[in-house]
Amino acid sequence: MQRPAGVQWTVVALTCQHRDSEYAFQRELECRQRRGLIPQGALLLTVSDPQDRLGSGGATLNALLVAAEHLSAQAGHTVVTADVLENAHVLILHMGRDFPFDGCGRGFCWLPAGTADLGEVEGPLCSLDLLLSCLTHQIAPGSPPGVWVSGTDMLLHIRTSPDISWDGFSGVRVFSLPGDVSYARNHGVYLTDKQGTVRDIIYKGPADKIQACAWPDGRVPLVSGPVFFSREVAERLLHTHVTPPLDACTYLGLDSGTPAVQLSLFLDILLCLAGDVCEEDFVSGNRQGSSCSQGQQGAALRNARTVLWRELRGMELTLAYVPDGCYDYMTLSGDEHIGRLTERALGGRETLSHTENPQLLSDGCCVINSILEGKVSVGSQAVVQHCHLQGPLVIQSGCLLSGIDLTSSAPSLQHAPLSDIIIQGHHVQLGDMRLRVFTVLGRHDNLEASPADRNATFLNHGWAEFSRRTGIQAGELWGEEGGSAPRSLLDARLFPVFEPGGAVGLG
Numbered sequence: 001m002q003r004p005a006g007v008q009w010t011v012v013a014l015t016c017q018h019r020d021s022e023y024a025f026q027r028e029l030e031c032r033q034r035r036g037l038i039p040q041g042a043l044l045l046t047v048s049d050p051q052d053r054l055g056s057g058g059a060t061l062n063a064l065l066v067a068a069e070h071l072s073a074q075a076g077h078t079v080v081t082a083d084v085l086e087n088a089h090v091l092i093l094h095m096g097r098d099f100p101f102d103g104c105g106r107g108f109c110w111l112p113a114g115t116a117d118l119g120e121v122e123g124p125l126c127s128l129d130l131l132l133s134c135l136t137h138q139i140a141p142g143s144p145p146g147v148w149v150s151g152t153d154m155l156l157h158i159r160t161s162p163d164i165s166w167d168g169f170s171g172v173r174v175f176s177l178p179g180d181v182s183y184a185r186n187h188g189v190y191l192t193d194k195q196g197t198v199r200d201i202i203y204k205g206p207a208d209k210i211q212a213c214a215w216p217d218g219r220v221p222l223v224s225g226p227v228f229f230s231r232e233v234a235e236r237l238l239h240t241h242v243t244p245p246l247d248a249c250t251y252l253g254l255d256s257g258t259p260a261v262q263l264s265l266f267l268d269i270l271l272c273l274a275g276d277v278c279e280e281d282f283v284s285g286n287r288q289g290s291s292c293s294q295g296q297q298g299a300a301l302r303n304a305r306t307v308l309w310r311e312l313r314g315m316e317l318t319l320a321y322v323p324d325g326c327y328d329y330m331t332l333s334g335d336e337h338i339g340r341l342t343e344r345a346l347g348g349r350e351t352l353s354h355t356e357n358p359q360l361l362s363d364g365c366c367v368i369n370s371i372l373e374g375k376v377s378v379g380s381q382a383v384v385q386h387c388h389l390q391g392p393l394v395i396q397s398g399c400l401l402s403g404i405d406l407t408s409s410a411p412s413l414q415h416a417p418l419s420d421i422i423i424q425g426h427h428v429q430l431g432d433m434r435l436r437v438f439t440v441l442g443r444h445d446n447l448e449a450s451p452a453d454r455n456a457t458f459l460n461h462g463w464a465e466f467s468r469r470t471g472i473q474a475g476e477l478w479g480e481e482g483g484s485a486p487r488s489l490l491d492a493r494l495f496p497v498f499e500p501g502g503a504v505g506l507g
Helices: 019-034 055-074 127-139 207-211 231-242 251-255 265-273 279-284 295-312 334-347 463-470 474-478
Strands: 011-016 043-048 089-094 146-151 154-158 172-176 188-192 198-203 227-230 317-321 325-329 366-368 371-373 376-378 383-385 388-390 393-395 400-402 421-430 433-442 504-506
Touching: 011 019, 011 055, 019 043, 019 127, 043 055, 055 089, 055 146, 055 231, 055 251, 055 265, 089 127, 127 146, 127 154, 146 231, 172 265, 198 265, 198 317, 227 231, 231 295, 265 295, 279 295, 334 366, 334 383, 334 400, 371 376
Parallel strands: 011 043, 011 089, 089 146, 172 317, 366 383, 371 388, 376 393, 383 400, 400 421
Antiparallel strands: 146 227, 154 325, 172 227, 188 198, 421 433, 421 504
């Protein structure tokens, strides 16, 4: 079936945290352009954040500046001019923070998806591909020139293309998919009036405030990704790159020594447009989810919000609600990630893989980009990806094996009880050394939980049991100098075998 014509993007920009990821991500964008997922005439840009933890708002401003620079140069201008946005369709995608279950981030997480998702495809299918298809062919068609912004940390599924009127549109439009109140407790929701104008953005609010946001169908509109800035608003945002302290969000400001500012796309840039938000509350950041740092950083952030209020306030913020859509945020839960992959694999257990004994693959398992030699048994609700395994090997329910090769799978794994365990192989570069290291987690471990939490676990067992069985104490995992700083599995030194003197990167 022929897909409807999609948006002819002028620029597709992908932002990322680390400069050493730029080359690989640029190659991935070029590959997708060759496969037809991105229009042939689109300018492809990979833009690394000029500082750590820039925030989605800061990354948007920096990427918009870089895109305008390239378009200005193409048009023969010697300086950046907003005129190049007049007829441009710009797409900015944010890779976001690191993802513990894929070294390339959520956007390049492989999925057990077949040709039904995108028609005939060549090569692997990632969450980024589904997002590109959804934006290009379902959400954005018909929109006027402007800038689209979306994270890549979620899966969007829309059954039918929404009927959206763009006649005479100006301002900012957010797209929202439905969720129930319990799910929204851990996310953001929009409060709108009957005309669809956004009055407020509630982040991790109490149940009664979330329920007040419900639409007639009983569900609430989630803060779920795509945002469209009309040309006028995009030009106003671009002009802020020379206005202190917002210039600190861009590489130009940081190069000049301006103190860094961390901005959120939703809770800073968009929130100042919400009708019920007053200037004092917005600038101070005295809201759930908003940053209200103290000292020099806090002052810079308040000044940045003051500039945003002055430049953007009065632009209309409206919502397009997609009632038949499904939104799946890719959390840090191993259990949810395994469930996500196995549920999508119900139409076929193997994706781009070779298995000598397919009869040993249970219904409900998922094998992606792997070779299974000999008697390798994979249980229901188990995932094997990017592996070369040799039997005899039994992988029981609830496991995720990723990046395991023949050397590491035999005989070390053959006698290990593999149930509800996540084992991943990583290529790591430490200075001039390229190493292969392995990490192990429990399927039910909460990576953000403090070990002081009685429900916190490592390898699905309580921390007290881990300490008793190994003799390892908290100081060995987090360092004695940690003091009262929050502790969790995300920053635990579980393998203190090397003290890096410099940056540690992916090899």
